[in-house]
Amino acid sequence: MSLERLAKELEETARQTSVMVEGITDALAVLAESRADADATRELVAQKIIVALQGQDRIEQRCRNMAEAVRHLVASDRNIDHARFDEIWAHLALDELAVPELSGIAGRTQSGEVDLF
Structure with missing residues (x-):
């Protein structure tokens, strides 16, 4: 693969x-x-x-x-090249729902809580 x-x-x-x-x-x-x-x-x-x-x-x-x-x-x-992979991963945001600055509703709720509506 x-x-x-x-x-x-x-x-x-x-x-x-x-x-x-x-x-x-x-x-x-x-x-x-x-x-x-x-x-x-x-x-x-x-x-x-x-x-x-x-x-x-x-x-x-x-x-x-x-x-x-x-x-x-x-x-x-x-x-x-593990160092290069670490550098690439360091620039990714994978926890959008837990970081208020990264998603719409998350910015208006407490960090880490998911709001479906």
């Missing part, structure tokens, strides 16, 4: 995460609608949430597999 392949896999994982959230958003939209049949609404919302949660399982598995692949790549290449 080349680093370019890893980048493509990460992009696909991001896409799958977006699809998962769309399912939850759809479920919330159904809840917001006024419907006469509450049982049917509950069943529809539950199904949408279950499908979204199944997506999370696949995303978690992909992330674990990619992490393992990267560890194997690093272990197999003794010429890796």
Whole structure:
């Protein structure tokens, strides 16, 4: 697995995460609608949430597999410039929700708390 392949896999994982959230958003939209049949609404919302949660399982598995692949790549290449990698990582912001300056709603809430609305 080349680093370019890893980048493509990460992009696909991001896409799958977006699809998962769309399912939850759809479920919330159904809840917001006024419907006469509450049982049917509950069943529809539950199904949408279950499908979204199944997506999370696949995303978690992909992330674990990619992490393992990267560890194997690093272990197999003794010429890796670890200092350069450290420099690259030092310039990335990966915890956007915990750092108020990095995201919209986070700037208005206590650091580390996630607000969905």
